[in-house]
Structures are given as C-alpha cells and as structure tokens.
Amino acid sequence: MISFQYLCRFQTENGEDFFAKCASVKPTIGSSVEAYPTYEDLLNGQNATTATISKLLSPLPQTRSSIYCVGLNYWSHAKEASLNVPANPPVWTKPPAALASPNEIIPISRFCASHLPDWEGELVFVTSRECRDITSEQASEYILGYTIGNDLSCRFFQLPEQSGGQFFYAKAFDKFAPVGPVLVSPSVFAKERTSATLVTRVNGKVKQDTVIEKDMIYSPERVLSWMSQSTTIPAYTVVMTGTPAGVGVFQKPRQLLKDGDQVEVEISGLGTLKNVVRFEEGQDSIM
Structure with missing residues (x-):
C-alpha cells in the first residue's frame, strides 16, 4: 500500500x-x-x-460522517471566556453538510449573519480506522493525518438564555466547517508539532496567535480516547480540536464577521486555510 x-x-x-x-x-x-x-x-x-x-x-477520504468538535481546549480561550476548564474535553458534532472546502466562498444566510457570526481557527485531525474504547496511548495508531479547520459559529445561539448554553445549534449551519488545504501525515507533522503555531487573520489582521502545544489542554490523542469511550468512531472522522484566544466575540469592542471578510488560518507545517464569507441575503442589526 x-x-x-x-x-x-x-x-x-x-x-x-x-x-x-x-x-x-x-x-x-x-x-x-x-x-x-x-x-x-x-x-x-x-x-x-x-x-x-x-x-x-477538503482533503478527506470520505465526507459522510459527522464532524466532531472540542470546546475549551486552550488555556488562553478559557481565560478570555472566563470559563473554568472541565476535567474532560467538551465534545459535540457538526453534520456532514457543515463541511466546506479551502478557498470556497462561505454563503452566510441572513439568519446566521444577524446572530453574531464568528471565527475559530483550529488544528484538525482525521481518524485512520474505526475505533472504540481506546486509550490515549493507543490513539496515535488511529490518526491518519492533520489539517486545518475553521469552526464558524453564531455566538448568539450559544447564550444560555437562547439555547441552554449548548454549542451544536450555533455551529452546525451549512458550510460552517471549512477544512484543508491538505492532509499531512503524522510523521511529517511530527517535525513541526512541538513548536507549531496557529495564526488566524481576518482581512490580513492577526486575531489569534499561539504556540499550540503550550496552550492546548487536551492533546489530540486524549481527545480521541475520550470520544471513543463506549462510542464507535468511524474511520476518516474529522475532529476539530478547539480554538485559542482571539475569537471575535471576546474582542473589545466585539469584532464579528462582516460581508466579504477573508479568514485565513495558518498552522506551521500544515499550510493556510482561506475562505471568504458572503452575506448573500444581507444582515439585520446584530443583537
């Protein structure tokens, strides 16, 4: 092979x-x-x-499975959000229709554009084969490769009074998970992994900038092990591993996505994921 x-x-x-x-x-x-x-x-x-x-x-062997996402996985993001770090990684999913390609224009409906649209640059890994009940030590054997993602979010729907504080509805809209540009094998990414930086730019201005391993709380291996407990994770599942500080909703003042914004997420050794968001139906006043 x-x-x-x-x-x-x-x-x-x-x-x-x-x-x-x-x-x-x-x-x-x-x-x-x-x-x-x-x-x-x-x-x-x-x-x-x-x-x-x-x-x-998107550089994925198959695109029919749900996309797994992790929250509160960077110390800096937990701090900016004034949230306590839990003992285990919070996990939810995006549906397959959320997947988008590198360089694809992301159509944002009026409904989404009017409810605090935001960016989240993320390290992504893809599973190599089906797994269940694996340990963190075993998890590296089940990772096919690494790439980049943008966990686009409508922050309004994460508010406790709107959706009980859950994340799925705020992040599961069509095309809200751009992934790419290439999938890099673990052996190649290993040369960069310990010092790899994640930088997110909006229209060329740096919004997120961190050294992943110094800031990340739960490693990809820990995340995959936790996800797999009593749960069958299909081969080629996409896992978005969380975002560092610098998302728009916590900027002062808030800096949310606007029509025509270009978001670039760059990770050392993995390349740069670029997408433009387009408010094709306009936007109501942001609440």
Missing part, C-alpha cells in the same frame, strides 16, 4: 473528483498530477490517471 506525506483532494475543470499525493502543503491550481478516483485506489496504487487541479476540496 502507498502511504502519503501530503494528501489533497481536488476537482477538475469538468467536475471530476480525484485524490493525489502532493509535494507540499500548497498544491498548485492548474498543475497536472498523478490522480486516483478514490482514496482506496491511491492507497493501492491502482487506476491512476493524469488530471489537472482546478479546485481544491
């Missing part, structure tokens, strides 16, 4: 989807690559063809 260092998924000009092993975290639009119709074909080195990258897609 063929392993990868950098995995990308892309679409050609005529709308066909392919997988390819990339040379870096920056696949070149317009370049021709050795491509495979499915991830299994890539692993087995079969049914290869030459295809030209027209548009990058």
Whole structure:
C-alpha cells in the first residue's frame, strides 16, 4: 500500500473528483498530477490517471460522517471566556453538510449573519480506522493525518438564555466547517508539532496567535480516547480540536464577521486555510 506525506483532494475543470499525493502543503491550481478516483485506489496504487487541479476540496477520504468538535481546549480561550476548564474535553458534532472546502466562498444566510457570526481557527485531525474504547496511548495508531479547520459559529445561539448554553445549534449551519488545504501525515507533522503555531487573520489582521502545544489542554490523542469511550468512531472522522484566544466575540469592542471578510488560518507545517464569507441575503442589526 502507498502511504502519503501530503494528501489533497481536488476537482477538475469538468467536475471530476480525484485524490493525489502532493509535494507540499500548497498544491498548485492548474498543475497536472498523478490522480486516483478514490482514496482506496491511491492507497493501492491502482487506476491512476493524469488530471489537472482546478479546485481544491477538503482533503478527506470520505465526507459522510459527522464532524466532531472540542470546546475549551486552550488555556488562553478559557481565560478570555472566563470559563473554568472541565476535567474532560467538551465534545459535540457538526453534520456532514457543515463541511466546506479551502478557498470556497462561505454563503452566510441572513439568519446566521444577524446572530453574531464568528471565527475559530483550529488544528484538525482525521481518524485512520474505526475505533472504540481506546486509550490515549493507543490513539496515535488511529490518526491518519492533520489539517486545518475553521469552526464558524453564531455566538448568539450559544447564550444560555437562547439555547441552554449548548454549542451544536450555533455551529452546525451549512458550510460552517471549512477544512484543508491538505492532509499531512503524522510523521511529517511530527517535525513541526512541538513548536507549531496557529495564526488566524481576518482581512490580513492577526486575531489569534499561539504556540499550540503550550496552550492546548487536551492533546489530540486524549481527545480521541475520550470520544471513543463506549462510542464507535468511524474511520476518516474529522475532529476539530478547539480554538485559542482571539475569537471575535471576546474582542473589545466585539469584532464579528462582516460581508466579504477573508479568514485565513495558518498552522506551521500544515499550510493556510482561506475562505471568504458572503452575506448573500444581507444582515439585520446584530443583537
């Protein structure tokens, strides 16, 4: 079986989807690559063809599963939110329809645009095979690779008086989980992991900036172990591991997303995830 260092998924000009092993975290639009119709074909080195990258897609072997998310996983974010850190990672999910691709314009409905839309740059990992009841020590054997995500959120619906303080409704809207640009193997990311920084920029201005391992509370391995207790986690599940300080709702004054804003999340060794948000139906006065 063929392993990868950098995995990308892309679409050609005529709308066909392919997988390819990339040379870096920056696949070149317009370049021709050795491509495979499915991830299994890539692993087995079969049914290869030459295809030209027209548009990058989220670099995931499959896109049918729920996306897992973790809250309060950075000391700095817990501090800015004035929240106590719990003994175990808070976990919820986004539905498959929340997934969005790198460089994709994110359509924000009037409903969402009017209820405190915000950014959250995050380290993401993807599981390699089904797991259940695994330990933190075993978890690394179940991680296929790492990439970048943006856990877009409508903060209004996280307020206790609105939705009881739960997170799902505020974060589960269509296209509220951009992921990409490439999936990097654990062995490659290991060279950067201990010193990797996460930087989020909105229209070029830095909003979040942290050294992940110094700020993160629950490691990816701890998160996956906790998720899997008495729960079957499917192969190729996307897990967004939380965000550091610097989200818009806690800026003074608040700095929430506006029509046309470009959000860039950059993580050392993983590249940069870029998306523009578009308020296609306008916006009512923010409450």
